[in-house]
Amino acid sequence: MKYLDEYRDPAAARRLAGAIRARVTRPWTIMEICGGQTHSLLRHGIDQMLPEQVTLLHGPGCPVCVTDAEIIDQAIALAATPGVTLCSFGDMLRVPGAAGSLLGAKARGADVRMVYSPLDALALARAHPEREVVFFAVGFETTAPASAIAVLQAEAAGVDNFSLLSAHVLVPPAIAALLAAPDNAVQGFLAAGHVCTVMGDDEYRPIASRFQVPIVVTGFEPVDLLQGILACLVQLEEGRAEVENRYARSVHPGGNAAAQAALRRVFVPAPRTWRGMGEIAASGLDLAPAYARFDARTRFRPAAPKAAPAGPCLSGDILRGRLRPTVCPAFGTACTPEHPLGATMVSAEGACAAYYRYRRAAA
Amino acid sequence: MCLAVPGQVVAILGDDELTRVARVAFGGIVKVVALAFVPAARVGDYVLVHAGVAIAVVNAEEAARTLAELATLAEDAA
């Protein structure tokens, strides 16, 4: 398909890998923040095309994986509320909270549905005015505009049986929190191309200059990823720490103004607890006061049971890039995608699932 | 999760800013996609679609520039 195939050309990827080998003189550690990129890097074996001096760390870039158990438990409590239909993306239904998963709730008789878009949840609300349809909204800045448009369309059409349980998260505060950690090892970042398609790259400039790290906006295909890695390494070798856009066919200057306007209208920044990272100030999006009637928390006040006790899962360290999945004793034995012990194995984009799928032989 | 796929706009339906949609072709599959965030999209454009919503019009010039740069790299490496 156009705009995909030409960025998957193996010969071009090999040439870029050659250019990277020619540029690197010292060891460097780069983190990609997006789970889609983690998946693509492993799937195409890009990590194995890089010289030994280059270490890739995988960051907390899977929104399903970073969603705190407490919010999942709120969703399960909502799903158990009479009259409520709870909708979310497929992966979200399988992630365990303290009280099991949403699929478990469905098996016990709750009305839980998988949708592809928040607009599908809105359509369900319009088709079933007798039900209260709640969309469990997860995702970064890429996905939040889709939630926002669903709320704006509900408002315009006077749909009053539709609401959001927002678990939306924002990338820049998480990058800043990782870089501020005293034992931070990350020297350069690949910024997530589709998050920046919505938001642009301006918010990364203060982070790049404060922490003196290059941040390169990068796409998802092998050629895109290798170009982003090359640009990041060139900056590191030259001692520069700038924001650079290597995904310009999608990321336009300033990002998508209409999507940002919808986000500003419907949501306000809020503190959010990230699995493995704790609470980060202003790192989430909750409904703005003017849209409180579309907020499932305001509408139903779901009970939040105590957070899950820590099991053997190391996903907190995996999400911060401190450990690789293969060092977890449960990896591929007690913990598999069929019987996941942690969120990073449940979600297709979680680092544990990506290693299980593409690196089991090497593990 | 942040997967977004480029597809070609084959038809635009409606003129309300908020509810306008397009039929978008992804290879052989056609889907209905919300257009609220890409007011400039025209039939024939490629849009990047995430969760049923178009989030960008693919910039053909920038796409060509990236590929041209790659060609230069090939000559350097050769």
Ligand code: SF4
């Ligand atoms: S392999 Fe399973 S148990 Fe181990 S860190 Fe990953 S998700 Fe947790």
